[in-house]
Amino acid sequence: MTAIAPAEVGGREDSAIDRARATPRWLQATVIVALWVVAYQLWKGIDTLPLDGLSKTGVHDSLSGWRDDLIANRDTNVLMQTTGWLAEQFSAMTTWLQELISTPPPGRPVPQIGWLGVVALAGWVGYLMAGWRIALLAVASFLSFGLLGYWEDTMDTLLLTLLAVVICVLIGLPLAVLMARSKAVTAALNPVLDVLQTSPSFNYLVPLFLFFGLGAPCGVAASVLYATAPVVRISAHAIRSVSGTTVEATDSMGQTSWQRLRKVELPMAKSTIIVGINQTMMAALSMVIIAAFVDAPGLGGPVLQALAAQQIGDAFVAGLCIVILAILLDRATTAASVRSENLARKGGTGRSTQDWVALAVGAVVVAVCVYYSRLYSYLAEFEWTTPGDRLSDWVQDFTGWFTSTFDTVTTGAKDAITAAVLNPMQSLLAESPWYVSGAAISLLALAIAGLRAFVITVACLAGIYWLDLWHDAMITLNMTLVGALLVMVLALVIGVWMARSPRVDLVLRPILDAAQVMPPFVYLIPAIFLFEVGRFSAIIAGVIYAAPIAIKLVADGVQRVSTATVEAAESTGATSWQMITKVQLPMARGSIVLAANQGLLYVLSMAVIGGLVGAGALGYDSVLGFSQAEFYGKGLAAAGAIVLLGIMVDRIARQAAERSGEETNILTKTRGPGAGV
Amino acid sequence: MSDAALSVQGLWKVFGPRPERIVDSPEADLPRKELLAKSGCTVAVKDVSFDVAPGEVFVVMGLSGSGKSTLVRCLTRLIEPTAGEVLIDGEDVRTMSDSRLRELRRHHVSMVFQHFGLLPHRKVIDNVAYGLEIRGVSKKERHEKAQQMVDLVGLSGNERSYPDQLSGGMQQRVGLARALAVDPTVMLFDEPFSALDPLIRRDMQAEVIRLHHEVGKTMVFITHDLAEALKLGDRILIMRDGAIVQVGTPDEVVAAPADDYVRDFVSDVPRAHVVTLRWVMRDPRPGDSMDGPALPPDTVVQQAARRVLDSDHPVRVVENGTVLGLVDDVDILRVIVAEEEAVKA
Secondary structure: OOOOHHHHHHHHHHHHHHHHHOOOHHHHHHHHHHHHHHHHHHHOOOOOOOOOOOOOOHHHHHHHHHHHHHHHOOOOOHHHHHHHHHHHHHHHHHHHHHHHHOOOOOOOOOOOOOHHHHHHHHHHHHHHHHOHHHHHHHHHHHHHHHHOOOHHHHHHHHHHHHHHHHHHHHHHHHHHHHHHHOHHHHHHHHHHHHHHHHOOOHHHHHHHHHHHOOOHHHHHHHHHHHHHHHHHHHHHHHHHOOOHHHHHHHHOOOOOHHHHHHHHHHHHHHHHHHHHHHHHHHHHHHHHHHHHHHOOOOOHHHHHHHHHOOOHHHHHHHHHHHHHHHHHHHHHHHHHHHHHHHHHHHOOOOOOHHHHHHHHHHHHHHHHHHHHHHHOHHHHOOOOOHHHHHHHHHHHHHHHHHHHHHHHHHHHHHHHHHHHHHHHHHHHHHHOOHHHHHHHHHHHHHHHHOHHHHHHHHHHHHHHHHOOOHHHHHHHHHHHHHHHHHHHHHHHHHHHHHHHOHHHHHHHHHHHHHHHOOOHHHHHHHHHHHHOOOHHHHHHHHHHHHHHHHHHHHHHHHHHOOHHHHHHHHHOOOOHHHHHHHHHHHHOHHHHHHHHHHHHHHHHHHHHHHHHHOOOHHHHHHHHHHHOHHHHHHHHHHHHHHHHHHHHHHHHHHHHHHHOOOOOOHHHHHHOOOOOO | OOOOOEEEEEEEEEEOOOHHHHOOOHHHHOOHHHHHHHHOOEEEEEEEEEEEOOOOEEEEEOOOOOOHHHHHHHHOOOOOOOEEEEEEOOEEHHHOOHHHHHHHHHHOEEEEOOOOOOOOOOOHHHHHOHHHHHOOOOHHHHHHHHHHHHHHOOOOOOOOOOHHHOOHHHHHHHHHHHHHHOOOOEEEEEOOOOOOOHHHHHHHHHHHHHHHHHHOOEEEEEEOOHHHHHHHOOEEEEEEOOEEEEEEOHHHHHHOOOOHHHHHHHOOOOHHHHOEHHHOOEOOOOOOOOOOOEEOOOOEHHHHHHHHHHOOOOEEEEEOOEEEEEEOHHHHHHHHHHHHHHHHO
């Protein structure tokens, strides 16, 4: 330890000195911002390219025209035919599943299997996959869906999610195998996966609903596109990480490559592949919920309606179902992965005799429950939903009381931040002439992140300009930046606190872990509860959504600072404040920049979803795209602009992180904007 | 040598872009760094030829980076050789189709690895049976055979354990049983005991010697440990920078090192335990007494020492009734004193 530490410190100091010799990045950035402010004062309001909500331009019309052409040639266009066929399949599968557990099929008053049967089945599957704890959790969760009054919607969300996950795995595993085997395939797929993961999930809906129509098929298609990337990436990584000696040893015995895959690589990679499936499942769940925007069935619908009607109580109860479902799915797949890891490492036949007996008895119980649930209507339809109604009323009353009591505090905070940060920054970005803002953003990218980021930034800004959505894009960018700023304040304060106090870490970490698996949509509920609909709520929702990952990254980065360095600093008599500002934060710089990257992407995706709850700008343009046919082109352009913004902030932050010497590792990448919108 | 179990002729392995051009070219003789800078290539195996007789234990020895592990992988094309010929039972491995090569790996040649390479998710018995499983042997039959192998390597009672539950030495016994289970004609060992503790290593070496007596396989054994090479090998091939430095029996290598590299290598070997009378005897001189006891030429010096020192006459080294030479006290003492000095140095 003592032998290694001085060298390590020396190495880091060297690179710090290198960095310091060039003009420091922050100084360059400050100069650019100062010049920008001067230019804004001189030319504000000129050439800002504003476009109001209900106007559109030639570019937008030509995009709409493209849509019209596609639809006109529906019968001859191979792509349209293929997606049309797929949509029919998705629709048929969804209907079949729905008639099984959520919606009455024609000629029956209730679904094929009533709630009692489904609850029993859920418990049995939980036991099969992950043991009795998960079985209990599954039974309790499913009962709560009924008690809260959202049985049917939860079943819809669940079955769409599972359907999407099955398709993701069927597509993703073969791709993962190809990627693990071939460098060429990896090189070809990586950029595609990057873009798929960087785009906010909401964004998939506008282009996809053209091909898949409204409703469940579009939801499934969007979920598949959005959620396949994690399982591909993690599985490919898992297969590649299988011990080389074992592969060589078994190759030396003359196995075929199929035998190698089936008997060696897949079994040895299994537990990590399940981690990939977990990530895919959480991503699919969040997409299925957002797909309520295109009328997909499920829990997203009631939340949206309740938010639109200001029924915070109903939104809360439906949101609670989403939260319970997310926790259940996450816990179940995580437990399944841990279990499979244990089986692979510690051995054991997998199941003891008593395990098999339990499963057999369970199967009989399930059969009996299914039978009775088909016999009695009160076992089929969940009738006792009073708790949900009570809860809804209570939350509604509480909200009323809370807002009237703390109105001054919440409005005060909102007004203060709006006046101090939000409005001035928005003026600077959106009310400067477009060429001034564009040049300033590009130069900032150059100063902070280097030449490659500069080139990408210029390209992205050019794309946004061409799409005729400059002004809206600047407003969305502003929300993103302000949100990310708040996220970073939280991340630095709480992250450092966690890193310095194991007890705080112990308390906060499980909460952050749980918060990270929530579909982002639910974060709109508390934000709107506190600050009502509008731009500010969307930003706050984004902050709540992005904070967990950012806090964890900062905490981990600070915790990684070598203890020897910390001790050395302590021995020179540094105060706590000096320790934080002069040792721990500078050495965790890479993690901090990475946290900013994640913060930006997460807040961006929420700023877009927020379009529906009054946040305006690009999100609103998108929503307009699928609500009104004549604005389809504008919606599509907005989706494009959002992708460009996403790529831009991602590349700037990622390359800034690389310059600080921190690789974006595979897991943060896959978590990505990840469990994300 | 058509009766060799394994015959290697002019084998090359060059890593890097367009490796064929390096084979047999003058560039191949450049020092490694120069060649790498010039062509981007590294020569791992350089024009290696040798034959292994059926039932022979052939040891390939060299320091790390000498190319020995690459060499053994070239034999069954786990690494594709760049040039040369590998004949196993008279058939050229390099021209085999994929299916023929699989056939060879499944039935004729098996390998034991330094880091075992066991399947962690399978029980010992299923690890041992893996080779039989992939060639389609029924479960009952392969478990029967695997059980025999488990018993043979002394793991009886552990067949239902998982690899992680076993010690390193026991895991390598599983590797050994797995390689034996397919009943190969040739067994390849890639530094199988290097990762084990010295005491366990000694046990395992004894195990290999015992197995060789019992099953009589042809073995090619890679090691960086000279003591191991001397103990196990019928013949030893010493490699350096991919090329052969010397091939010979253990006593040949110790008594007559081909160059300073080998001499340096064998300098701290207890010579009296390895060198045979053949290497210390001298021609009879006029006046020598021919009345001393007779000993065969492959008697190790240490075994012969007592007889020679006790006898008043020089010991005659006799093979097939012919006297090859004489050994007297001075010759024996020279070996032993040289050894003492080497140890002190």
